Amino acid sequence: MSDVHWTRAAVLRLAVASLVLIGALFLFVFPTSAVLHQRSQLSDAEERLAVLREQTHRLDEQSERMQSDQEIERLARDRFNMVRPGEQAWAVVPAPTTTTTVAPPPPPPAPEDASLPAVP
Numbered sequence: 001m002s003d004v005h006w007t008r009a010a011v012l013r014l015a016v017a018s019l020v021l022i023g024a025l026f027l028f029v030f031p032t033s034a035v036l037h038q039r040s041q042l043s044d045a046e047e048r049l050a051v052l053r054e055q056t057h058r059l060d061e062q063s064e065r066m067q068s069d070q071e072i073e074r075l076a077r078d079r080f081n082m083v084r085p086g087e088q089a090w091a092v093v094p095a096p097t098t099t100t101t102v103a104p105p106p107p108p109p110a111p112e113d114a115s116l117p118a119v120p
Helices: 008-066 069-080
Strands: none
Touching: 008 069
């Protein structure tokens, strides 16, 4: 086996190269992964924002409808069965359901076999 002797200059060059490599990792790789992660979070947040804006738009339209007398009357009649003075409220009651149980039909009689004797 041959003995490899490292000179101080070689060890110093190796140490400096290692430090440069570690520095490059900190300068380029880690920030790049952080930027990619932030882009992913940003696109998720933009999707949630779009959904919330659509919901806000629908709620604004519903709020405007709720300001009209016709909509208030419709909701009062539909949800609370309210009527105007002088009107009569009618309710349709479903017909009662009858539950009857039908017994299963009796089994057919067994054919009598001529080879067996009759039992009294």
